[in-house]
Amino acid sequence: MYHKSKSGKQEDLVYKTGSIALYTGNYEFVEYVDGTTWPAPTWNERKIPLDRGDVFPPVKSTNKAAWWRYIG
Structure with a gap:
């Protein structure tokens, strides 16, 4: 699953803890x-x-669910 989030003028795809990664690569913490x-x-x-x-x-380190952004 993914969630669309507005970041300024650009829309980013962000993925929630528990979702399946659609792409091999690196992801960064959003919130x-x-x-x-x-x-x-x-x-x-x-x-x-x-x-x-x-x-x-x-x-x-926090055991908290997060949103992750694909960065390549």
């Missing part, structure tokens, strides 16, 4: 699904590599 960004993910958790078919994880 938690509760709309917060705090506590911030660790440096290593801000960008994650996934293969197509992988499940989007929660942020490990």
Whole structure:
């Protein structure tokens, strides 16, 4: 599943924890699904590599569900 989010003039596709990755590549943390960004993910958790078919994880250090943006 994916969710469209407006970011300025550009629309980005963001993926929720528990969704299946449609593309192999890197994804970056956008925000938690509760709309917060705090506590911030660790440096290593801000960008994650996934293969197509992988499940989007929660942020490990907070165990919170997140929105992730595909960055290539």
